[in-house]
Amino acid sequence: MFDLISDQDEDRPYFETGGIGRSHEFYTGEEQFRREMSRIYGRRWIPVDHVSRLKEKGAYSTLNIGSGSILIIRGDDGIQAYHNYCRHRGYKLVEEATGKRQSLVCLYHCWVYDRNGKLKSLNGTYMDHFFDKEKNGLLPVRTEVRFGVVFVALSDDAPDLDESLGEFGVFAKAYDLADLECVEAKDYPVASNWKLVAHNVNESLHFPTAHKDLHRITDFDDAGTYGLKGDIVGAWQSIRTGYNSVSMTGRSSRTPMPNVPEGDLQKINWITILPNLLFGFTADYVMMQWVWPESPGTCFVRHFWLFHPTETAKSDFSHEAVFALWDKANYEDWEMCERTHRGLSNPLWTPGQLSYDEEVVAQIDAWVARETTDTPAAEPAAGKAAE
Structure with a gap:
């Protein structure tokens, strides 16, 4: 069942920790969280949106990252991210999660920026002749687009x-x-x-107990993991005979996407770009979600439902059955995650044994551990307005 990735190392070692989970501090510790925010989220390329939500000039989205905020907007030369505050006194420019604006107005002292981040007007604010409008535009954030995903990097030395x-x-x-x-x-x-x-997103071991609807459609016994190159991890799972879509009904009249190999038509490919971009690839749609840390014990997830334009253009297009399944499954997952976090918060908890079905869990933690150690074992892989 490896039609997309056929070169697999079936003899790869059983996890870096011998199959044992990580300590309670790894999930709940303040110092570990600070290292993750500094060395991972503060340094690496991180996802912020999909290009289909930023099609028109002036279309924007915002994202709070740690104590800061990022504004992603389509300007005249493509999609560009900026720090979401006025250069005058630091007022947060845009509060809405999404929208469309041709100018960005600071409601404190009425400084006005255009969709390209340039300061256009001070609207009466007195400045002496030393003030240079050209040097007081919005501060840009490194921005790239790959495969329709918008990435930003807060550091100048982000890996390639x-x-x-x-x-x-x-x-x-x-x-x-x-x-x-x-x-x-x-x-x-x-x-x-x-x-x-x-x-949670990268293992299906919990499907039979936590997700009755998903388990009815997907086959836990016909599944496996990938050994992938890059800062990515992945697994796959088959769709049961008699179903052709991972949805509440399990059936769809949508045409499978044209480039999906035949062997993957009845399959979900679960792929994660580390640290936090998670995909569920199916033949008739793609679910994309990312998770953002807020504190050692809180985060938020943004879930995107993506469909082929030939299907969305049809008059009878509906994604309700897909949305219903994943919205329900998400709430089921959050309960699992929250109760697990409460258990891990007990300092007397000791790491448990992971099964082969949880290989990706171990891979994720091993990657985070490598990125946040004081002396990394290896140097991480070394990467304008994006198109």
């Missing part, structure tokens, strides 16, 4: 994005990710450590 993505392009191209349309997005607050959400 293409090296980090590794073999992800194999999946992105097969499922036409860059051309898909986001028909809905929803935010979920979760009272757990962000890594527990990443774990």
